Amino acid sequence: MTQTSLISPLALLDHAWEYWIDTTQRSALFLDVMRERSNIAIEHAQQGKPPLLAFDYELLIDARSLDVPCNYMLLRVLPSGDIHTDATKRPYVIIDPRAGHGAGIGGFKADSQVGVALRAGHPVYFVGFYPDPVPGQRLQDVMQAEALFIEEVAKRHPKASKPCVIGNCQAGWAVAGLAALRPEIMGPIVLNGAPLSYWAGSDEQNPMRYAGGVNGGSWTAALSADLGGGVFDGAHLVKNFENLNPANTHWGKPYHLYANIDTEAPRYLEFERWWGGHFRMTGEEIEAIVNQLFIGNKLASGQIQTADGDKIDLHNITTPIIVFASWGDDITPPAQALNWIIDLYGHESAIVEEGQIIVYLLHKDVGHLGIFVGGKVARKQHAELVNVMEMVESLPPGLYEMVIDAKTADLAYAELEQGDYTVNFETRTIEQLRLVDPGSRSDEALFSTVAQVSEINEAIYKNTLRPVLQTVITPEMGEWSRKLSPSTLKNYAYSDFNPLMVGVAHQAEQVRQTRQVISEDNFFRGLEQQASEMIMASLNGYRDLRNAASSSYVKTLYGAWGLGAIFPPAAPLEETVRKHAEQRLDTLKIEAEPEFETGGFTEGLARLFILAMHHSGGIERRSFLIADQTQLPEIDPIEWRKAVEAQTLLISLDAERAMASLPKLLKNLAERKRAVEIVTEVTMLTPELEDPKSPLAIKAKELLGIKASRAKPSAKASKAGDA
Numbered sequence: 001m002t003q004t005s006l007i008s009p010l011a012l013l014d015h016a017w018e019y020w021i022d023t024t025q026r027s028a029l030f031l032d033v034m035r036e037r038s039n040i041a042i043e044h045a046q047q048g049k050p051p052l053l054a055f056d057y058e059l060l061i062d063a064r065s066l067d068v069p070c071n072y073m074l075l076r077v078l079p080s081g082d083i084h085t086d087a088t089k090r091p092y093v094i095i096d097p098r099a100g101h102g103a104g105i106g107g108f109k110a111d112s113q114v115g116v117a118l119r120a121g122h123p124v125y126f127v128g129f130y131p132d133p134v135p136g137q138r139l140q141d142v143m144q145a146e147a148l149f150i151e152e153v154a155k156r157h158p159k160a161s162k163p164c165v166i167g168n169c170q171a172g173w174a175v176a177g178l179a180a181l182r183p184e185i186m187g188p189i190v191l192n193g194a195p196l197s198y199w200a201g202s203d204e205q206n207p208m209r210y211a212g213g214v215n216g217g218s219w220t221a222a223l224s225a226d227l228g229g230g231v232f233d234g235a236h237l238v239k240n241f242e243n244l245n246p247a248n249t250h251w252g253k254p255y256h257l258y259a260n261i262d263t264e265a266p267r268y269l270e271f272e273r274w275w276g277g278h279f280r281m282t283g284e285e286i287e288a289i290v291n292q293l294f295i296g297n298k299l300a301s302g303q304i305q306t307a308d309g310d311k312i313d314l315h316n317i318t319t320p321i322i323v324f325a326s327w328g329d330d331i332t333p334p335a336q337a338l339n340w341i342i343d344l345y346g347h348e349s350a351i352v353e354e355g356q357i358i359v360y361l362l363h364k365d366v367g368h369l370g371i372f373v374g375g376k377v378a379r380k381q382h383a384e385l386v387n388v389m390e391m392v393e394s395l396p397p398g399l400y401e402m403v404i405d406a407k408t409a410d411l412a413y414a415e416l417e418q419g420d421y422t423v424n425f426e427t428r429t430i431e432q433l434r435l436v437d438p439g440s441r442s443d444e445a446l447f448s449t450v451a452q453v454s455e456i457n458e459a460i461y462k463n464t465l466r467p468v469l470q471t472v473i474t475p476e477m478g479e480w481s482r483k484l485s486p487s488t489l490k491n492y493a494y495s496d497f498n499p500l501m502v503g504v505a506h507q508a509e510q511v512r513q514t515r516q517v518i519s520e521d522n523f524f525r526g527l528e529q530q531a532s533e534m535i536m537a538s539l540n541g542y543r544d545l546r547n548a549a550s551s552s553y554v555k556t557l558y559g560a561w562g563l564g565a566i567f568p569p570a571a572p573l574e575e576t577v578r579k580h581a582e583q584r585l586d587t588l589k590i591e592a593e594p595e596f597e598t599g600g601f602t603e604g605l606a607r608l609f610i611l612a613m614h615h616s617g618g619i620e621r622r623s624f625l626i627a628d629q630t631q632l633p634e635i636d637p638i639e640w641r642k643a644v645e646a647q648t649l650l651i652s653l654d655a656e657r658a659m660a661s662l663p664k665l666l667k668n669l670a671e672r673k674r675a676v677e678i679v680t681e682v683t684m685l686t687p688e689l690e691d692p693k694s695p696l697a698i699k700a701k702e703l704l705g706i707k708a709s710r711a712k713p714s715a716k717a718s719k720a721g722d723a
Contacts (some may be wrong), residue, residue, distance in 0.1 A: 005525055019524035025511045029261045032508035038495035039270055041276045051128040052104030052274050056080060057112055063145040065133060070141040071130040074149040077114055085123045090161040091153050092117040095127040097170035100237030102277040103128030106168055113166060113376040116383040125153050133282045140306045143178050162187035164389055168372050169193050180316045188320040188389055193371040195332045198297045199447040202439045205333045207547035208244060213554035217454025218290040219461040225283030226469040229478020234284040235278040235487055244330060247539035247586045255532050270373050300340040301573050314344050318393050326363035326371055333435040334362055343573045346581030348429050349652040354396045355645050359392055361402040388423055391624045396610055396648040400425040412684055416625040426618035448569035449558045512616050589653050596650055596657055597664040600637050604665030605675045606643035610651050611659055627682045635699035672704040
């Protein structure tokens, strides 16, 4: 029955009575779930808020006992059931963010980052943290502890490759910073939903970037810590996240539970156990994060120094970098996750010159939390990242987008790839990466002015109000303010500690025994759903108006006709780096001129392989699997890697010159024929080369004197394809 259908008065009365019973029962069950949520939150707090992993684990290192202590811990995740790990396989170290919530999202479910790595046979370690920081704790202390953790993991697996380190959200920039300071201790790093370019984005996708301007800078973070007795309550950060989407926070999430109370409670309680557990930082930590990162945006520009004077320069990262972002993420949109690459290198040739490998992966719509806890994301993106990690290290230096597609029936060599997906690493340029930012980056100049004003406001606060507050507010008062916070009081109000909640559980159990589920076509249930949609639309409208007002206010106040006239923005880092990269490119072309015609078969094979890869627009995972079966005993693996890096740089400098001089490296027809056979088979270009009318076949004939009929798979390559 549709809502527009006529309904008789008697039937309407039946619908009303059915709806009355249903909504009364749902209300009782909803109240009981609120009681359970509060009981779980209180119990979790009494237990010390341990990491919420879906796996057993053992504590290896408690960093509170180190010479320079902090509140972090290293855990070894224990495989169970029919899952077995291989100590000689690369270990994975997963670091969760300390951004208001506790640790656990990296292993929240069986289908998670922890789960997919374990099922692939890799030893897995998890870096978590305790609710309260050690007094005087600094970000540098945390980084030192994490470095010690990674070294300990490496010691436990002397026959394995260096650990892969995964940083989720705020842990991502911490991992990047640590990789810049200690590149020798880790293997590839994976930055999931991690902001590294804090001024980037658009008004529609991430309005949170205007918060610093609205508040007048970082002084409010310092104020919050001082009001907490020197401790910053993570509940403030959680509140910021919730305010981003008031419709979901105040109506959508609770109504979804209420509307689906018979099935939704377990999932809701599981998530709320993590979401409601707030963790803390020292005032020094939150001030450093806000000043240096979110308002200062100093990471990509290399302006951050440790207390020991060590400069954090992302150019020092020598391991492959993998970035996973999503278009549906309004907390860390793709521009904030990726624009640092533009600001750091300026041109893809700079990436190649440094021998760096950067791979990014974009999801089309999953939200911020879905990147970490989404089961579908774990089974697809995170599982495939684990499967291709060794291949990523073997990629030629450069910038790539990792594309995961479902297998099709006509996919060549499909049997080589296990599972339902095929993976391709598509080559990208810096210009292509710029297109990821949906708007112009000209508005980022605004935040340079915000940063300057923030420094002044912070100095005023620290020299006026802070001394008074630090004299008046003691650590004990700060602790009581957290105990009496709205979220804590709400938990106790709905828990069994409240005498008024006596009987709620018993009433809910009686309802479950006599539950009468409403029919789908109930007239009043339809009205309820329509009312819910109207409430959501109203709250979304409020959100859009609020965001528009915030961005307009900040642009007006800090723009060229406002404070920007007094505190003019600094020159865009992007332009400075681009000019330097272009100048360096011209110099490299001159310096590399003799190298284009220098080398033998190894260099020629490597150059032909890179040229074929660019011809195809990238390299498939299947190509790696075919190459694994191709035997080239005369080529040393180390020399091959050097040749690949050198030839990739030459091609990035002048691809036409590199192609034209290829006959100088492959000096006779036999070498050319063998090189073409190997490369075309590995890159799966043999069918195209065998077509005499194809551009590839014509080019091979013109350049190398090889006819299409001669370019047939070699015996070894054919064997690889059959393997």
